[in-house]
Every structure is written in structure tokens, then in C-alpha cells.
Amino acid sequence: MKAYVLTRYGDSSVMEMREVPEPIAADNEVLIKVQAAALNPVDYKLREGKMRLLNHLDLPTVAGNEFSGIVAGVGDGVTRFAVGDRVFARVDKNKLGAFAPYLVISQTLLAKIPESLDFVAAAGLPLAGLTALQALRDELAVTAGDRIFISGGAGGVGTLAIQLATWMGAEVATTASPQSEEFVRSLGASTVINYREQRFKDVLSEYDGAFDLTGGADLQDSFSILKRGAKTVSIAGFPEPTTARVDLEAGPLLTxxxxxxxxxxxxxxxxxxxxxxxxxxxxxxxxLELLAGLVEEGKLKTVTDRVFPFEQIAEGFSYLEQGHAKGKVVVQM
Ligand SMILES: NC(=O)c1ccc[n+]([C@@H]2O[C@H](COP(=O)([O-])OP(=O)(O)OC[C@H]3O[C@@H](n4cnc5c(N)ncnc54)[C@H](OP(=O)(O)O)[C@@H]3O)[C@@H](O)[C@H]2O)c1
Structure with missing residues (x-):
């Protein structure tokens, strides 16, 4: 089969379409016929080698972090899925494999796609949706009445984070370009700061939590708008000791x-x-089942910006890497 392979670390030229063997499902694994896969900043950060200390990959490897597809076979011990099921997932970080016509994945990472979503819309939910859910629920413990700041509200993670925080009962402030203001308001943001003209730290104060999606000066500024004792959770700043211990289960050296x-x-x-x-x-x-349930109930909607044929995945990355996607960029098999 033809897959999009990360051959070594470097610029976009190190990714190429290559013939690779079709995978076989081992015990507790499911074989998927991939229908669509979404692109993420982590794909090009991995490619550039920026994550190599934290996320070891044996190269060459089929790239791609999330997908939607149809179950094409099951290994021994698979009980929750059957051939023909419509499923989606964020893949195992050390294996990747979503940019291919077929992949295998542990059944514990999979969920069934809500009926209301087609494969393209579904492919963009797992990685960004899980990130937003885990940050807001597990790290910021958002509760009704909280005032939450989310930087970069118009992107893949931001569009879902705004909706999830609103669903949790929070009042949401976000940053966006003027072109995205109406869009992020439609998702639930009640305060929108045009980051091209104003620093949010000059406008906001006494917030209960911040979810930093943009890093840099924004990360530092987020500390100024919080109540004492509140917390900033970042996915774009600097990993710290808890990241090593909890998220990476690393030893004392990396910590x-x-x-x-x-x-x-x-x-x-x-x-x-x-x-x-x-x-x-x-x-x-x-x-992911929880997120699928919210979609089914009409409480969460996916936002797809652009769709490319799989063969044009490099063009998809050129677009994503400009940094202005509104929602998700997806390739269709
Ligand atoms: N640690 C983790 O587990 C994890 C998980 C997921 C993502 N991430 C990271 O989180 C970041 C966001 O991911 P993503 O998928 O949401 O990216 P994305 O979809 O590429 O984000 C693009 C969006 O960012 C907005 N933007 C760009 N610069 C901005 C600024 N200075 N202020 C406000 N908005 C800005 C753009 O809006 P305009 O067009 O309006 O400018 C665009 O809509 C990335 O760095 C990614 O690697 C980390």
C-alpha cells in the first residue's frame, strides 16, 4: 500500500509517499481501512525533530496521528468492535500510522463515530477534542461559573475548547484575528480580543484558569490575568517536571x-x-466516546476548514503550516 512516510528529521522534503506492507492485527488490535486523516501541528513538529527527546520514533515510519475509518478485521481478544464498524481514534504516539490506507490500533484507543458525522468531520475530532477535554476537565477542573481564557480560539484545538468550556458552564474569553471574531463567538466565546491590535493582558483580569494554545509571550501574559492560586495549562509552551513524570512517565534524568x-x-x-x-x-x-456522545446530543460540533485528497497531503501541510487554519485540515483517502 502507498503511505505517507517520515523518512528522517528535517523540512517537508523528508516526507514521501512510499510503498509499505499492509499491517496485520495482533491480539487486542483492530485493522482499520482508513477513510480520512486529519493533519496536526504535532505532525510537522515531529518531522522537524523538535519532539525527538520526548517522543521516540523508529524511522522510517508511516506518519499521521488521527483518523476515521471502517473496521476491516479484528485480532484475538477484540470484543468491542466488529468488521464494518465506523470508528475513529488518536493513534498510539510511539507508533503513528494514520496516513495510510490501512492501520492497526489497540481496541482501547478506538471509539465508534457518531451517526451524524461523516468520515471527514470525524477524522478531525480525536486529537484536538481529547486535548481540549483533558486540559479543561482534568487540569483546570472547569466548573459552572468559571471565567476561562483560551488563546488561539480559531484553530483545531481552540474551536473545540471554546465549545467544551462553554458546555462545562464557563464564560470564555479568547484571542483571534478580526477575520475569525464572528466565528469564535458563534462557538460560544463571549469576549474576543483581536490579538493583532491588543494584548489580552491589558483587557482581562481575575480569570479562574487559562488554556494556552499559542505559547511565547501569550503564555507569560496569561499569568497576569489569573486570580491568585489559579493555573495556566499550556500545550504550546515549555514542558516541565510534571509533564515528564505524569504525561511521559519518564525517569529522573528527563524530569x-x-x-x-x-x-x-x-x-x-x-x-x-x-x-x-x-x-x-x-x-x-x-x-473519545464521551466526545462522540456530546456530538450526538448536538452539544459539540466539529469544524473542518479544508479537505485535500490523500495524494495532495503535502499541499495540506503547506496550508496548515501557515498557522491560520479555522478548525481542522483533513485528507480523504
Ligand atoms: N501538548 C499537546 O498534547 C498538544 C495537543 C494538540 C495541540 N498542541 C499544540 O497546540 C497548538 C495549537 O494547535 P492547533 O491544532 O489548534 O493549531 P492550528 O489549528 O494550526 O491553529 C491555527 C489557529 O491559530 C490561530 N492563531 C495563530 N497565531 C495566533 C495568535 N498569536 N493568537 C491567537 N490565535 C492565533 C489562527 O487564527 P487566525 O487565523 O485568526 O490568526 C488559527 O486559527 C500547536 O502548537 C500544537 O502543536 C499540543
């Missing part, structure tokens, strides 16, 4: 390295009396 590398940003948070956590999302079939 110590991240303690040193994150010392400055942790000190800046401490000086403002707030907490800082860098989070890596984790794949989970159970959490």
Missing part, C-alpha cells in the same frame, strides 16, 4: 532536565502567585 529548562517560566508563574502546567494529551477510547 531533572525539564526542571532546569522550565525554571524561568515556572518562576514567572510563581511570582504572579499562579500555577503552570505543560500538558501532553493522551489517546483514550473512553474519553
Amino acid at each position: 531533572a532536565a525539564l526542571w532546569i529548562l522550565s525554571a524561568k517560566i515556572r518562576r514567572q508563574a510563581r511570582q504572579k502567585g499562579v500555577g503552570y502546567r505543560y500538558m501532553f494529551m493522551h489517546p483514550s477510547g473512553t474519553d
